[in-house]
Amino acid sequence: MKLTANALARMMDFSAVRTEVDEAEIRELVREATRRRCICVFPMPCYVPLVKQLLAGNPDVGIGGVVGFPSGAVSTATKVAEARQLLAEGATELDMVINVGMLRSGRHDYVAGDIRAVVETAAGTPVKVILEVHHLTDDQICRGSELCVRSGAAFVKTATGWTPTGATAHNVSLIKRTIGNAAAIKAAGGVRDLKTLLELYACGATRFGVSHVAGGRILDECAAQES
Amino acid sequence: MKLTANALARMMDFSAVRTEVDEAEIRELVREATRRRCICVFPMPCYVPLVKQLLAGNPDVGIGGVVGFPSGAVSTATKVAEARQLLAEGATELDMVINVGMLRSGRHDYVAGDIRAVVETAAGTPVKVILEVHHLTDDQICRGSELCVRSGAAFVKTATGWTPTGATAHNVSLIKRTIGNAAAIKAAGGVRDLKTLLELYACGATRFGVSHVAGGRILDECAAQES
Numbered sequence: 123m124k125l126t127a128n129a130l131a132r133m134m135d136f137s138a139v140r141t142e143v144d145e146a147e148i149r150e151l152v153r154e155a156t157r158r159r160c161i162c163v164f165p166m167p168c169y170v171p172l173v174k175q176l177l178a179g180n181p182d183v184g185i186g187g188v189v190g191f192p193s194g195a196v197s198t199a200t201k202v203a204e205a206r207q208l209l210a211e212g213a214t215e216l217d218m219v220i221n222v223g224m225l226r227s228g229r230h231d232y233v234a235g236d237i238r239a240v241v242e243t244a245a246g247t248p249v250k251v252i253l254e255v256h257h258l259t260d261d262q263i264c265r266g267s268e269l270c271v272r273s274g275a276a277f278v279k280t281a282t283g284w285t286p287t288g289a290t291a292h293n294v295s296l297i298k299r300t301i302g303n304a305a306a307i308k309a310a311g312g313v314r315d316l317k318t319l320l321e322l323y324a325c326g327a328t329r330f331g332v333s334h335v336a337g338g339r340i341l342d343e344c345a346a347q348e349s
Numbered sequence: 350m351k352l353t354a355n356a357l358a359r360m361m362d363f364s365a366v367r368t369e370v371d372e373a374e375i376r377e378l379v380r381e382a383t384r385r386r387c388i389c390v391f392p393m394p395c396y397v398p399l400v401k402q403l404l405a406g407n408p409d410v411g412i413g414g415v416v417g418f419p420s421g422a423v424s425t426a427t428k429v430a431e432a433r434q435l436l437a438e439g440a441t442e443l444d445m446v447i448n449v450g451m452l453r454s455g456r457h458d459y460v461a462g463d464i465r466a467v468v469e470t471a472a473g474t475p476v477k478v479i480l481e482v483h484h485l486t487d488d489q490i491c492r493g494s495e496l497c498v499r500s501g502a503a504f505v506k507t508a509t510g511w512t513p514t515g516a517t518a519h520n521v522s523l524i525k526r527t528i529g530n531a532a533a534i535k536a537a538g539g540v541r542d543l544k545t546l547l548e549l550y551a552c553g554a555t556r557f558g559v560s561h562v563a564g565g566r567i568l569d570e571c572a573a574q575e576s
Binding site: 145193194199200204221229285 | 370372373395397421424427435450512
C-alpha cells in the first residue's frame with residue numbers, strides 16, 4: 123500500500139518536548155504543523171496555552187499534552203492533576219509515560235491503576251501510554267502493552283525520545299503481536315526518515331511521533347516519490 | 350579546611366532519580382543512606398511513600414521530593430500539585446527544576462512566579478531550584494540564580510544529572526559570585542569523586558547531589574585520607 127504525503131501527515135504528531143525548548147521554537151513548531159497539516163502538535167505542558175492561542179481554533183491540528191513526561195515516575199495523583207490541567211487548557215490528546223520502575227519491579231496492579239486513573243480523568247480524550255522500551259526487556263514490553271490495553275489506553279507508544287533507543291521494527295512488531303487490534307500503536311524515538319517510518323508502518327504502527335524538522339523532511343521525501 | 354567523612358556525609362544528598370529505578374534500587378539507596386548518614390535521600394516521587402516506610406522515622410536522614418523533574422517545563426499548577434502531594438507524603442526538602450525554556454525565552458516574571466508558587470506551597474520546607482546549566486549561557490545562569498534568590502529559594506542547584514554536563518568549578522563560581530550568601534549552592538551532575546567535590550566546595554557549594562554508589566565511594570576516599 124502506497125501512502126501519500128497528505129495521508130502520512132495525518133498520522134504524524136509533531137513534537138518539541140525537550141527541556142530547553144523556548145517560545146521561538148514553539149512558534150516554529152506550530153507554523154510547521156499548520157503548514158504540513160499534521161494530526162497533532164506536542165509541546166511541553168507549560169506551552170499548551172501558547173499553542174492553543176497560536177492555533178487559533180484551527181480544527182485540523184490537535185493539541186497534545188504530555189503527562190508524567192519523561193520519567194513516568196511521578197505519583198498517580200500528580201499525573202491526574204497534570205492531565206486535568208492539560209484538558210482544561212485545551213489538550214485534545216494525552217501521551218502519558220507508564221511507571222517504568224514499577225513495571226520493572228513487577229508491580230502490575232500499581233501500573234494498571236496509574237494508567238486507569240489518567241484514562242478516567244481524560245473521560246474520552248484518547249490516552250497514549252509510552253512504554254519507554256529502552257529500559258524494558260521483551261517480556262516487560264509485552265506485559266506493559268497488556269496493562270495499557272486492559273487499562274483503557276487508545277495507543278501503546280514506544281518511547282519518549284529521551285532515551286538512546288526508541289521505536290524499532292522489533293519492538294513495534296512485539297507490541298503488535300501482543301495487543302492485536304485492541305489499541306493502536308504510536309512509534310516514537312528515532313523516526314527520522316521515510317524508510318524507517320514505512321518499515322514501522324508495515325509492522326503495525328499507525329501514528330508517528332517526530333520532531334517538526336524530521337517530520338517536514340519525511341513529508342518532503344514522500345511527496346518527491348509521488349511525483 | 351579539612352572535611353571529615355562524617356561532616357561530608359551531612360552535606361550529601363544520595364539520589365536515584367532515573368526513569369528505570371526499581372524498588373530494589375530504592376531499598377539499596379535507603380540502606381546506603383542510613384549506613385552512611387547522608388543528610389537526605391532523593392527518590393523519584395512515586396517512591397516517596399516507600400522511602401518513608403523504609404526510613405521508619407529515622408531522624409538522621411531527610412526525604413527529598415523532586416518537583417517538575419527533570420524537564421522543569423510542566424505547568425506551575427502541576428508543580429504546585431506535585432509539591433503539595435510530596436509534602437503530604439513526608440518530604441522534608443524539595444528540589445524543583447526551574448522553567449528552563451521560559452528562562453531562555455526571557456520570560457523572567459513567569460520563571461519567578463513559578464518558583465514563588467512552589468516556595469509558598471512549601472511553607473518553610475526548604476526549596477532548592479535546579480537551573481540545568483547545560484542548557485544555559487553564563488548570562489542565563491546569572492539571571493536564573495537571581496530569580497531563584499528573589500523568589501525565596503533556599504539553594505540554587507546546578508543540574509538534574511540528566512544532561513551531559515552538570516556542576517563545574519566555572520558554573521558554581523559564577524552562581525556564588527551572583528548570589529553571595531543570599532542562598533546556598535547544591536552541586537549536582539558529574540560529582541563522582543572526592544577531588545571534584547572538594548573543588549566545588551572551594552567554589553562555594555555546601556551540598557552535593559550524588560548517586561549512592563558515587564557517594565559511598567567519595568566517603569570511603571575521604572575516610573582513607575583521615576587515617
